[in-house]
Amino acid sequence: MIQFQQVTKKFHNMSAVDSVSLQIKPGEIIGFLGPNGAGKTTTMRLLLGYLRPSSGAVSIEKKDPHRQRIAILKMIGYLPENNPLYLEMKVAEYLQFVASIKEVKKEQIQSVVEQVALDEVLETKIEELSRGFKQRVGLAAALIGEPKILILDEPTSGLDPIEQDRIKDLIKKMAKKKTVIFSTHILSEVEDVATRLMIINQGQIVYDGEKPKKAGGVEKLFKKLVKKE
């Protein structure tokens, strides 16, 4: 269970996240929407213990992600925004590095490689890969260690429609066993993948609930709520 209780995060007196309270149950797929600078990435970083809240409390399975960062990070797979990678490494080398830090056996890397379809580029340097492949490498790294929670910050940003579909299918497949929180600007993606929708604007959660059932409903709701603010 993930919990935010009245969490505020300020950067130089500016609130990036403002009094956010939420609960996420195991197995949910959360589509996290919001305009640029709304506080999506900050919320995710708070969840990872990468940032410390200015006030309020964050907990994952009753543990504080900032104080017990190492223990919490063992159960989270994270794909950061813009997918930073060690470009000078080969794909196999990079996955081995992540697996070694997460203390995961080599056999598990192979199963992730198959899941994400990276076999053909294992011996290629990451800097030589296409954007789609780079994204898959980032996703594979997040999946290593069979994390219970998967946090994906704009996983399909900048990808062509075919790669977008591939990543969407992967998220759906993985979500059967995990809690997934993903942020995106592609509203149709939320309609396809998420089981629950959260919209954040100016650091506050303005919608938290079921996604609209009608086609195009997410877009309408998003525009309505974000315009209002």
Next chain:
Amino acid sequence: MFTLYKKELAYYLNNSIGYIVIILFAIFANFLYVKDIFVVGSASMRPFFNILPWLLMVFVPALCMRSIAEEKRTNTIELLLTLPVSETQVVLAKYLALLTLTGVSFVLTMGLPVSLFFLTKSNLSNLYIPEILVGYVGSILIASAFISLSLFFSSKTKNQVVAFLSSAVILFFLIIFSSDFASSVLPKALQDRLNYLSPVYHLQNFIKGLVDLRSLFYFLSFTVAFLFMTIIELEKRE
């Protein structure tokens, strides 16, 4: 932590930059000593150890400048710190990898004492080996202090050039605190105090073959203080 250490070391070993910096250091260190070897007229490695801080002033910041600054620029620092590793492990792995590389570059200067040994042997004069060994220990200690300082400046910025220049300038001032120039310009009372802060002053004992515990403590505390500040800098994410 060993995984992080291997990754850091592999970056320099799989990259021409690491080799270029180490080989350039070896060339300069060997050349600057050998050019005056017959002028000095004594079989001693002291002139070599005396020029080392000046070389390290450029070599160490050049080697360290990318270490954290580049991770910050490319945001791989977020990737690293959202894996189950602590800031202390990250900083120590980087420090140890850089110390290893500096150690390798010192190995490339080992030809000097070996040549000197054979040269003096034919003249029936003696080369005092323990003095040379203690000199190398002192050199490793001063390099360790310089690495920790350069790592700290690398953690303060996203720009490698800024990291290089700020470390090199601070090291330059620390070195000249104990130079003749400082003693001729500064009041004696002030120079005495600044002198004690200079790593070169503490290196002198090692160069003479003396393991002075005060100097040992100085180098160790200098290194630990800057490594600690680097860890704090990484913990501050905002």
